[in-house]
Amino acid sequence: MATLQDILYKVHLQSVNGNTALEVKDIQIDSRKVSEGSVFVAIRGVQADGHLFIDKAIELGATAIVCESFPAQLKEGITYLQVSNTQEAVAYMAHQFYGEPSKKLKLLGVTGTNGKTTIATVLFNLFTGLGYTCGLVSTVENKIGKDIIPATHTTPDAVSLNALLHRMVESGCTHVFMECSSHAIHQHRITGLQFAGALFSNITHDHLDYHKTFDEYIRVKKSFFDNLTSDAFAISNLDDKRGTVMLQNTPAKKYYYSLKSLAEFKGKILDNALTGLVMRVNDTEVHFRLIGEFNAYNLLAIYGAAICLGEPNEEVLRVLSMLNGAEGRFDYVISTNKVIAIVDYAHTPDALENVLATIKKLRKGHEQVITVVGCGGDRDKTKRPIMAQVSADMSDKVILTSDNPRSEDPLDILKDMEAGLTSATKRKTMVIPDRKEAIATAVSLAGKEDIILIAGKGHEKYQEIKGVRQHFDDKEIVKELLGL
Numbered sequence: 322m323a324t325l326q327d328i329l330y331k332v333h334l335q336s337v338n339g340n341t342a343l344e345v346k347d348i349q350i351d352s353r354k355v356s357e358g359s360v361f362v363a364i365r366g367v368q369a370d371g372h373l374f375i376d377k378a379i380e381l382g383a384t385a386i387v388c389e390s391f392p393a394q395l396k397e398g399i400t401y402l403q404v405s406n407t408q409e410a411v412a413y414m415a416h417q418f419y420g421e422p423s424k425k426l427k428l429l430g431v432t433g434t435n436g437k438t439t440i441a442t443v444l445f446n447l448f449t450g451l452g453y454t455c456g457l458v459s460t461v462e463n464k465i466g467k468d469i470i471p472a473t474h475t476t477p478d479a480v481s482l483n484a485l486l487h488r489m490v491e492s493g494c495t496h497v498f499m500e501c502s503s504h505a506i507h508q509h510r511i512t513g514l515q516f517a518g519a520l521f522s523n524i525t526h527d528h529l530d531y532h533k534t535f536d537e538y539i540r541v542k543k544s545f546f547d548n549l550t551s552d553a554f555a556i557s558n559l560d561d562k563r564g565t566v567m568l569q570n571t572p573a574k575k576y577y578y579s580l581k582s583l584a585e586f587k588g589k590i591l592d593n594a595l596t597g598l599v600m601r602v603n604d605t606e607v608h609f610r611l612i613g614e615f616n617a618y619n620l621l622a623i624y625g626a627a628i629c630l631g632e633p634n635e636e637v638l639r640v641l642s643m644l645n646g647a648e649g650r651f652d653y654v655i656s657t658n659k660v661i662a663i664v665d666y667a668h669t670p671d672a673l674e675n676v677l678a679t680i681k682k683l684r685k686g687h688e689q690v691i692t693v694v695g696c697g698g699d700r701d702k703t704k705r706p707i708m709a710q711v712s713a714d715m716s717d718k719v720i721l722t723s724d725n726p727r728s729e730d731p732l733d734i735l736k737d738m739e740a741g742l743t744s745a746t747k748r749k750t751m752v753i754p755d756r757k758e759a760i761a762t763a764v765s766l767a768g769k770e771d772i773i774l775i776a777g778k779g780h781e782k783y784q785e786i787k788g789v790r791q792h793f794d795d796k797e798i799v800k801e802l803l804g805l
């Protein structure tokens with residue numbers, strides 16, 4: 322078993338009070354999970370301050386406390402350590418405690434506003450198809466080989482994440498593909514991990530409730546690349562306005578992908594239909610199952626990563642051409658009278674615009690597009706009017722409805738959305754707060770070959786209203802309504 326001293330390697334201690342030679346049973350950031358022999362790390366969060374729970378943690382058996390300021394009264398027999406940033410410290414401690422798992426894996430991190438889940442999931446399926454045992458850390462689920470571990474976050478907290486990576490090492494995983502959300506980067510959930518490679522998809526409007534300004538959001542994402550080591554590789558999207566800035570200060574080897582300019586990984590779309598994408602990738606023409614221009618970008622990022630990891634070109638493209646996308650991402654069903662219903666996780670203005678632009682390109686002309694969309698509660702409010710306007714601009718009919726209202730009043734969220742509409746777009750918009758009713762209305766409005774887009778919830782199997790989660794599945798509902 323590791324001692325406290327062992328796991329403090331890399332942690333800059335400001336002050337020490339007590340014995341650091343004691344054995345560590347586990348590390349906890351939540352006092353409610355502390356048991357005999359735990360080290361409790363107090364984190365100042367958004368909702369609460371972990372420092373207020375130090376005595377509670379000691380009552381439950383914590384033998385050491387890591388904090389940013391010592392409590393007024395120190396308890397006898399307890400070790401207190403002071404550091405300047407407990408979020409950062411716990412990440413280093415967890416990495417050591419779990420035997421530096423990232424160093425025993427080829428760990429790939431994917432960041433960007435949209436596309437992370439798709440890129441990480443398809444990479445996982447690609448490398449599994451190439452014969453490796455892989456790990457996946459994603460919004461939809463975590464996977465260790467074939468085993469599925471439910472995901473609570475896109476990127477778990479540092480302790481859970483290192484424990485998960487440790488399990489992956491123990492299970493014989495060689496490659497791990499992980500989404501790195503901006504929250505995770507900012508909260509040091511991934512600090513101290515050794516990445517073999519990092520990918521950037523794109524950056525657009527999201528999470529400004531948390532990061533406050535777009536510049537700060539960019540700075541946080543960029544810090545991920547700044548902190549890579551020189552033996553890692555970094556792959557970025559040359560067609561994104563911030564694609565080169567992201568890699569400006571990284572010590573890693575830099576690569577770019579592009580559909581528009583010369584790049585190491587260059588794509589040209591030859592055909593883009595509901596049956597898939599035909600794209601020339603560097604010199605090879607390939608038919609992919611994934612649909613839409615945004616997936617062409619995702620595929621180039623995936624291809625680039627596989628090549629940087631030393632996999633053979635032809636084999637990579639062969640396996641990649643057979644793979645589907647991630648659950649709830651442009652996930653569609655077709656009814657007997659040819660109504661196409663697409664369930665998509667687009668929950669940002671940019672993602673919505675991309676999906677609707679893709680739909681526009683795929684339609685023959687006469688079909689009408691009916692969009693069902695809502696915005697989540699307790700999340701970035703500034704995206705609400707924009708999402709409503711984008712949907713209305715790019716669809717023939719729009720039904721504004723609820724997503725996950727969480728603690729907010731669903732009608733308030735809908736009002737925020739409606740504020741983005743013009744008098745022209747109002748005319749083609751309906752407001753139906755009940756999501757199931759909204760989907761049913763879309764189905765009843767749809768004629769032969771019309772296209773229904775149900776946006777925002779993708780793979781989610783619940784709807785959270787007033788803090789309570791009820792079973793809810795967009796795809797299941799629309800299939801039932803279409804008689805499938």
Ligand SMILES: CC(=O)N[C@H]1[C@@H](OP(=O)(O)OP(=O)(O)OC[C@H]2O[C@@H](n3ccc(=O)[nH]c3=O)[C@H](O)[C@@H]2O)O[C@H](CO)[C@@H](O)[C@@H]1O[C@H](C)C(=O)N[C@@H](C)C(=O)N[C@H](CCC(=O)O)C(=O)O
Pocket residue numbers: 350351352353363364365366367368369370371374460473474475476477478479502503504505
């Ligand atoms: C806004 C945000 O990111 N919050 C995360 C943050 O919580 P927090 O800062 O609010 O924590 P807090 O409740 O203030 O508590 C502070 C500390 O006191 C501790 N505490 C609290 C109560 C108590 O009795 N005892 C105790 O010790 C808490 O365990 C915590 O360590 O740290 C927690 C532990 O790591 C996370 O679970 C929590 O995620 C919440 C649930 C969340 O909804 N996060 C979302 C926004 C998120 O992280 N999303 C990203 C991106 C999604 C995407 O776009 O893909 C993700 O990676 O999932």
Ligand SMILES: Nc1ncnc2c1ncn2[C@@H]1O[C@H](COP(=O)(O)OP(=O)(O)OP(=O)(O)O)[C@@H](O)[C@H]1O
Pocket residue numbers: 433434435436437438439440460475500522523615616618619647649650651665666667668671672673675676779
């Ligand atoms: N490269 C891309 N560019 C723009 N939009 C994309 C891209 N890839 C996927 N999308 C759209 O964004 C939505 C979210 O995609 P995905 O889940 O892969 O991204 P993500 O970054 O993991 O999102 P989240 O942060 O919400 O988990 C998809 O449903 C799709 O509509």
Ligand SMILES: N[C@H](CCC[C@H](N)C(=O)O)C(=O)O
Pocket residue numbers: 460475668696697698700724725777778781
């Ligand atoms: N990971 C994102 C997902 C949002 C999905 C949407 N359905 C919502 O609930 O807002 C978040 O937690 O902000």
Ligand SMILES: [Mg+2]
Pocket residue numbers: 437438459460461475500
């Ligand atoms: Mg994701």
